Amino acid sequence: MTQPSAPPAASPRRTALDAVHRALGATMTDFAGWDMPLRYGSEREEHQAVRTRAGLFDLSHMGEITVTGPQAGQALDYALVGHLSALAVGRARYTMICAPDGGILDDLIVYRLADERFLIVANASNAQTVLDTVALRATDFDAAVTDDRDGYALLAVQGPQAPGIVAALTDADLAGLRYYAGLPGTVAGVPALIARTGYTGEDGFELFVAPGDAERLWEALLAAGADAGLVPCGLSCRDTLRLEAGMPLYGHELTANVTPFDAGLGRVVKFDKPGDFVGRAALEAAAARAAEQPPRTLVGLVAEGRRxxxxxxxxxxxDGTVVGEVTSGAPSPTLGVPIAMAYVDGSVAQPGTPGVAVDIRGSREPYRVVALPFYHRER
Amino acid sequence: MSINPEQLRYSKEHEWVGAPEDGVSTVGITSHAADALGDVVFVQLPEVGASVTAGESCGELESTKSVSELYAPVSGEVTEVNQDVNDDPSLVNSAPFEDGWLFRVKVAGEDAELLTAAEYDAFIAG
Structure with a gap:
């Protein structure tokens, strides 16, 4: 046995729910400068709870940035690749922020909370970059960019039982709340932005609340979900859940070295929106390149063995030559075998291509190429 | 009170080794190690008949988040491997000192630095 990795030297930030996690005996881990729950018990059991019942997550490390003002929408149209000024109030979009060369700086969810008010949710590891970049790109617009990272705790309830659990604690019209929509409301007496979003491949909600209300909401959700089998879930199972659902993770499938087109996510780039936007020329070239001679393609790999x-x-x-690289891999609790996402050359990108293997510490282990996602929930 | 059984001895790589019976000792990993790994999903154990050397890698354990080398705490010839763990690696998490044992060795020599339970308690307490 090798010694588990040592804790980092710098003291990480703690969420508003830190004491709750410790009381539950969570195994904590440093994640993008935050001390976050990795798992409370068995990460596989937490994974299965989300697939079959429901799980409760603390995602307070995510970075919230508010953009307000008469030109808030136009500023975001210029700063991001999406067409955010066309977003209806109460709706959300998955989008990206790119460098002038088209490389992905982060993937984001943007909520339109009011005509002149948007909420950007960035990955913890990129939140400062996103904040600085959006602020810089918004300079020439009548819009204000605010760091709201300390303004919110974020709790997520994910899984097939999530709607019933949240419905028991709110009068908000959850049935009318579609996937990728968000509305202000009250949950367990706590003012919250209730969003039907997630990163697990299941139905569920993300609840943005004041940090001071986080513990009260957490306890209320656990109590309301006890009979339905809701359990606290850590970041370890969040990673296997998103991997099974074929969802990219920044730093793995998405980096500053790939464009949205390289990642197979060119649909998030809205060339037909009005005005210029940062990265347009490079992204038009990337789109043309992807159409003519696709770069490496993001595919799924399913193990035939167990490594x-x-x-x-x-x-x-x-023929044994290197044709790609794994970006994420884990044992899949749902499939019962190891799975991975990988960027591969066109020659082996078709599902079922024979002879594909992953080099696992010098041994070529056979893998089957499949289309993503690995898992799709029944609706 | 320690969760690490008194009758076992321990390596600094978090393996345990039982007292020899007819010269054969049982080897596993500690509950401390199993907890740190998380859910073990695959174990690659040495083959029966293979020679292992104290302090050297003789297999690996895969968990959800990582892979770890398995180091032999004693030298000798492997006489038996735990097929139940091969079939159900979660035994390493649920019963690391009992049904989750990994392999048995006809001991020819041992790691000079094996710890008693009390010493291992102090070692993992840091």
């Missing part, structure tokens, strides 16, 4: 591929491992083709 687990990890990020950075080489993918090899029938």
């Amino acid at each position: 687990v591929p990890r990020a950075g491992f080489a993918v090899t083709g029938p």
Whole structure:
């Protein structure tokens, strides 16, 4: 046994629910400068709870940025690749912020809370970059960009039982709240932005609340969900849930070295929106390149054996040459075998391509190429 | 009170080794190690008949988040591997000192630095 990795030297930030996690005996981990719950017990059981019942997550490390003002929508149209000024109040969009060369700086969810008020939710690891970049790009617009990272705690209830659990604590019209929509309301007496979003491949909600209300909401949700089998869930199962759902993770599938088109997510780039936006020329070239001669393609890999591929491992083709690289890999609790996402050359990108393997510490383990996602919930 | 059984001895790589019976000792990983790994999903154990050397890698354990080398705490010839753990690696998490044992060795020599339970308690307490 090798010694588990040592804790980082710098003291990480703690969420408003830190004491709750410790009382529950969570295994904590440093994640993007935050001390976050990795798991409370068995991460596989937490994963299965979300797939079959419901799980409760503390996601307060996510970075909230508010953009307000008469030109808030136009500022975001210029700063991001999406067409946010066309977003209806109460709706949300998955979008990205790119560098002038088209490289992805972060993937984001943007909520339109009012005509002149948007909420950007960035990955913790990129929140400062997103804040600084959006602020800089908004300079010439009549819009204000505010760091709201300390303004919110974020709790997520995910899984097939999530609607019933949240409905028991709110008068808000959850049935009328579609996927990728958000509305202000009250949950368990706590003012909250109630969003039907998530990162697990299941139905569920993300609840943005004041940090001082987080513990009260957490306890109320756990109590309301006890009979339905709601359990606290850590970041470890969040990663396997999103991987099964084929959802990209920044730093793995998405980096500053790939464009949205390279990642197979060109649909988030809205060339037909009015005005210029940062990265337009480079992204038009990337779109043309993807149409003519696709760069490496993001595919799914399913193990025939039991050894687990990890990020950075080489993918090899029938003749043993390297044809790609694993970006994320884990044992899949739902499929019961290891799975991975990988960027591979066109020659092996078709599902079922024979002779594909992953080099796992010098041994070529056979893998089957599949279309993403690995898991799709029944609706 | 320690959760690490008194009758076992321990390596600094978090393996345990039982007292020899007819010269054969049982080897596993500690509950401290199993907890740190998280859910173990795959174990690669040495083969029966293979020679293992104290302090050297003789297998690996895969968990959801990582892979770890398995180091032999004693030297000798492997006489048996735990097929139940091969079939159900979660035994390493649920019963690391009992049904989750990994392999048995006809001991020819041991790691000079094996710890008693009390010493291992102090070691993992840091």
